[in-house]
Amino acid sequence: MVIITGMSGAGKTQVVRAMEDLGYFCVDNLPPMLIPKFAELCAQSGGGVSKIALVVDIRGGEFFDTLVQVLEDMEKQGYMYEILFLEASDETLIRRYKESRRRHPMAPHGRISEGIFRERERLEHIRGRAMHIIDTSDLTAAQLRGNIAGMFAEDREYERMTITIVSFGFKYGIPLDADMVFDVRFLPNPFYVESLRRHSGQEEPVIDYIWKWPITKQFLEKLLGLVDFLVPNYVKEGKSQLIIAIGCTGGLHRSVFIADKIYEYLRSKGYKANVEHRDLQHNFPKS
Template identity: 85%
Template sequence: MDNFRLVIVTGMSGAGKSQVVRAMEDLGYFCVDNLPPMLIPKFAELCAQSGGKVSKIALVVDIRGGEFFDTLIQVLEDMEKQGYLYEILFLEAADATLIRRYKETRRRHPMAPHGRISEGIMRERDRLEHIRGRATHIIDTSGLSTTELKGKIIALFAEDREHERMTITVVSFGFKYGIPLDADMVLDVRFLPNPFYVESLRRHSGKEPQVGDYIWKWPVTQQFMEKLSGLVDFLVPHYVKEGKSQLIIAIGCTGGLHRSVFVAEKIHESLKGKGYKTNVEHRDIKHNITEV
């Protein structure tokens, strides 16, 4: 069906399906883990009839489904007859890698809950043989890092290269209201000259020209912004390369009304001008204005 992409994620236990799901969620896929195969046609039908609201689906189906899993091939054949297109992503890894991962997590293998891990792996390979033979994509995760695996998922399932760029959010805040808990990088600009002590500027925010002009006129501000821009320009490409999907840069001053707002706007404009997906938020402007 047009504009509808269905990916069945399956493969060996311990091969990295959880990591794949997180990567596909970052790509905008609606993901469901451990869905019984018999429910796939109905679920696909509901999504296809959503009017485009759900057009990309990733369903994890593996041997955790017990006897239900054995119906997967028949279900997929029936879906083909109904006109549904799908892809199968099969994840596997070497026995030694799977054993090591299970030992590190201290989990029991689902095919050998009371026996040796190696026995469970052997049984699972036998049981997955037919679905592996139908796979559209096979990824061996034995020697892959999390970042490398995510890169392969992006290459296979991103609609365009836009998804390879992370989203950057620049947040201004006031230290007296607490540091944003989700910040990846926190910068303190309380050393910059404070418009709060200028009566005509006190009730205006750093978004307004008169406040910005006041902050910018000081040499320390200009020197700081030059150094900060260089730091951000250096760091962001490395975060992108690492596979980070979102970066939150928090800029703080005392109240979150003047200096942090001004600096956040400047960084946002700079990043946007360089083509990054970025937005800016001013967390403490509203309730701060009512207090000054």
């Protein structure tokens, strides 16, 4: 169990998103007195909920002041936890509040600086119990996610995002969640070869036909070079999922073939990749 707390505006929302990507069950703004009961429910899940991140901060009002006592009671009951405390400089917090145009919870009708001062005083005791303290003043969102992954990831899988390659037919629409879309309708079309029309891009006759054209090899070489350049930079930026969409007219031949080629290449490079052929069912409907 990780208790996430700290200064308002220091980046707790970004941390929760990073923890969710690491497989943690996250709850925001949980009243401290409910933490033991929540921990008990998770313990009874039979391992179904084994990684928990709870955000507890001064939004809880008077309830927040019970946090230290609740944690001490949990220690006596044998529950293990870590406290992650986020902070930032006064200047950084004021700037972030100005940009978001939100009121500080400790000074809803006063100056932001007054609210920050009061909050620091109120958080002093819980900060002293923190196992991890991160100053986010000079961190980008990607750097903060990287720090969280370095602290709480169980292995080094956090260094790789999940890449999904989706083949599709333009006649059925572009995938809405695609990060990159490549149109391969310029490649020779097996649809116009009568013996290949009812076969997919995963079958040998169609594969041989598409692969025999020099333009296919030239395109794939350039596309894989682009993938080689982009993917490490997306990983470095902290992206957790990348969707690469490959489209042809019907989503049966060329897009399927190219998507499979990209998938095989990424897997050979050690990336976490999977492939989906979205529109094959339109061409081969279930009986």
